[in-house]
Amino acid sequence: AQKITQTQPGMFVQEKEAVTLDCTYDTSDQSYGLFWYKQPSSGEMIFLIYQGSYDEQNATEGRYSLNFQKARKSANLVISASQLGDSAMYFCAMRERKEGNKLVFGAGTILRVKS
Amino acid sequence: DTGVSQDPRHKITKRGQNVTFRCDPISEHNRLYWYRQTLGQGPEFLTYFQNEAQLEKSRLLSDRFSAERPKGSFSTLEIQRTEQGDSAMYLCASSPNRDSTIYEQYFGPGTRLTVT
Numbered sequence: 001a002q003k004i005t006q007t008q009p010g011m012f013v014q015e016k017e018a019v020t021l022d023c024t025y026d027t028s029d030q031s032y033g034l035f036w037y038k039q040p041s042s043g044e045m046i047f048l049i050y051q052g053s054y055d056e057q058n059a060t061e062g063r064y065s066l067n068f069q070k071a072r073k074s075a076n077l078v079i080s081a082s083q084l085g086d087s088a089m090y091f092c093a094m095r096e097r098k099e100g101n102k103l104v105f106g107a108g109t110i111l112r113v114k115s
Numbered sequence: 116d117t118g119v120s121q122d123p124r125h126k127i128t129k130r131g132q133n134v135t136f137r138c139d140p141i142s143e144h145n146r147l148y149w150y151r152q153t154l155g156q157g158p159e160f161l162t163y164f165q166n167e168a169q170l171e172k173s174r175l176l177s178d179r180f181s182a183e184r185p186k187g188s189f190s191t192l193e194i195q196r197t198e199q200g201d202s203a204m205y206l207c208a209s210s211p212n213r214d215s216t217i218y219e220q221y222f223g224p225g226t227r228l229t230v231t
Contacts, residue, residue: 037222044223045158045208045222091157100171102173103160103220107155107156
């Protein structure tokens with residue numbers, strides 16, 4: 001089974017509107033972390049936000065928030081007030097404590113912000 | 116800028132040649148990771164170092180691949196007898212030396228390898 005599933009290959013959003021990028025995960029580990037990264041066309045992976053499996057509150061970082069639903073094993077990224085510079089590839093990733101140090105990534109979602 | 120750096124940024128090589136990439140992590144980070152990313156996919160884990168010790172290796176890391184981190188600072192990734200299937204972006208990342216899921220990995224700009 002896929003560890004990380006991102007079901008939206010591509011998304012469009014109007015500038016200044018909010019958008020939700022979906023991510024579901026599969027793990028039997030009790031201790032894990034979920035991450036979202038942004039990859040612009042330049043190629044560099046930029047860390048956006050982190051959610052720990054024991055965190056009771058949804059993580060927020062500026063315009064980014066993570067809608068964490070543990071029972072459903074979903075960790076959707078919400079970007080508010082979209083900007084043209086948000087156009088990029090977005091990856092959801094997971095680190096499981098029992099699996100050591102590696103990050104496992106989903107296939108990504110391409111986001112295009114329209115003016 | 117004290118982020119993760121990688122050299123070269125681009126490499127074109129003929130099939131059968133050897134290539135070597137370098138990664139300089141953030142200076143206070145003891146942990147260093149290599150990933151490979153093919154077009155349209157997310158990065159896939161290759162290997163992990165804590166200081167100079169290579170502690171994890173993926174099955175993706177065939178015998179033609181070798182990684183080193185001799186002094187616990189920079190790391191090199193060598194691919195011998197390159198094949199066209201090796202064409203990919205090779206990403207390096209580093210993180211603080213704390214055993215927790217919380218610490219994000221900071222990625223470098225990557226080395227894009229094209230094997231002709």
